[in-house]
Amino acid sequence: MTDIQKAAYSKRLFAFLADAILVAIITSGLFFVFSAVSGIDSHSAKYTEIKKSYEERYGVTFGLSNEEYEKLTPEAKSNYKTAVDAANSDAEANKAVKTYCTLLLSGIAAGILLSVLIIEFAVPMILKDGRTPGKRLFGLGVMRNGCIRISAPVLFIRAVIGKGLFEIVLPVFILFTVLTNITGFFGIILLIVFAVFETVSLVKSGGSSFLHDVLTDTVVIDWNSQRIFASAAERDEYLKKLEEDKAEHGLYS
Numbered sequence: 729m730t731d732i733q734k735a736a737y738s739k740r741l742f743a744f745l746a747d748a749i750l751v752a753i754i755t756s757g758l759f760f761v762f763s764a765v766s767g768i769d770s771h772s773a774k775y776t777e778i779k780k781s782y783e784e785r786y787g788v789t790f791g792l793s794n795e796e797y798e799k800l801t802p803e804a805k806s807n808y809k810t811a812v813d814a815a816n817s818d819a820e821a822n823k824a825v826k827t828y829c830t831l832l833l834s835g836i837a838a839g840i841l842l843s844v845l846i847i848e849f850a851v852p853m854i855l856k857d858g859r860t861p862g863k864r865l866f867g868l869g870v871m872r873n874g875c876i877r878i879s880a881p882v883l884f885i886r887a888v889i890g891k892g893l894f895e896i897v898l899p900v901f902i903l904f905t906v907l908t909n910i911t912g913f914f915g916i917i918l919l920i921v922f923a924v925f926e927t928v929s930l931v932k933s934g935g936s937s938f939l940h941d942v943l944t945d946t947v948v949i950d951w952n953s954q955r956i957f958a959s960a961a962e963r964d965e966y967l968k969k970l971e972e973d974k975a976e977h978g979l980y981s
Contacts, residue, residue, distance in 0.1 A: 732873070732875065732947055732949060732954070733949050733950040733953045733954040734947060734948070734949060734950070735868045735948045735949055735950050736950075739866045739867070739868060739950075740866075740868060740948055742862070742866055743860070743862035743863050743865065743866040743868050744862060745862070746861065746862035746865055746866070747847050747848070747860045747861060747862035747863075748862075750843075750847050750861060750862075751840070751843040751844060751847050752843075754839075754842070754843040754846060754847070755836075755839040755840050755842075755843045756839075758835075758838070758839040758842055758843065759835050759836060759839045762835040762838065762839065763835065766831050766835065768828060768831040768832060768835065771824045771825075771827045771828040771831065772824075772828045774820075774824040775821055775824040775825045775828060778815070778818060778820060778821040778824065779815055779821065782811055782814055782815040782818070783811070785811070786807055786808075786810065786811035786814070787807070788807065788808050788811045790811070790812065790815070792808070829908070833901060833904060836900065837897045837900075837901065840892060840896055840897050840900070841888065841892050841893065841897060844887060844888055844891060844892035844896070845887070845888050845892070847860055847861065848860055848883075848886075848887030848888065848891060848892070849883055849884055849887045849888055852883060852887075853880060853883070857869065858870055858871070858877070858878045858883055859951070863948070863951075867950065867951050867952055868948055868949065868950065868951055869948070869949055869950075869951040869954065869956070870883075870886070870946055870947070870948050870949070871946065871947065871949055871954070871956050872944075872945055872946055872947075873945050873946065873947055874960065874963065875954070875955060875956055875957050875963055876956070876957055876958075876959065876960055876963065877956050877957065877958050877959075878944075878946060882944050882946065885943065885944050886940050886941070886943065886944040886946055887940070889943075890939060890940030890941075890943045890944060891938075891940040894939060894940070894943075895922075895926070895938070895939060895940060898922070899919060899922055902915050902918050902919055902922075903915075903919065906919070925939060926938060926939055929941070929942050
């Protein structure tokens with residue numbers, strides 16, 4: 729009972745998916761509220777309005793594919809390039825799109841972090857057993873290596889900083905910058921680095937520990953078969969008693 733009863737990977741995956749669904753629902757609700765308060769749609773509408781004005785002024789349609797662009801006459805290509813350059817140099821349009829992107833990323837990041845804070849930290853603390861709804865549903869739990877109960881500070885670092893910030897928000901942010909050609913190849917390299925670190929963590933732990941577990945020295949276990957101690961002193965006292973019983977009776981308790 730003092731051995732680490734690591735959770736089956738399949739059960740851990742299903743627990744993760746259950747929690748991820750809850751996080752996605754809460755994130756969507758928080759982002760809806762954030763959008764209404766920040767007026768993010770007004771900046772997008774402003775940018776669209778300015779872009780449309782340049783399309784009408786130059787008689788073009790922005791966003792042509794390479795194939796469509798190549799079909800244009802030389803005069804049309806020149807006119808299209810002039811229209812693109814004029815729109816790109818419009819200070820009001822640039823301000824609108826930058827504000828929109830900033831608010832979009834801020835809203836998504838804040839929504840994810842708050843959702844993870846609720847599902848991965850607040851709920852486990854309220855239930856007083858360190859377990860998320862997904863872990864409770866599939867009979868799993870989390871503890872420090874050494875069979876020690878996870879504390880509130882460690883749980884916060886594991887859930888919000890390790891999982892929420894480093895494993896969700898940062899990769900999503902980098903992916904956004906890659907798709908919008910802000911970081912380009914450098915962003916792809918960063919995503920690969922994240923994937924490599926995650927893979928190394930899994931391989932070294934035999935498929936049981938992600939980066940957030942490595943960061944906090946925690947492990948996901950089978951709740952019903954795992955003995956968890958309040959402290960290292962309590963664990964050592966228990967092991968000492970086992971040895972005394974063995975010496976006295978020749979039996980394990």
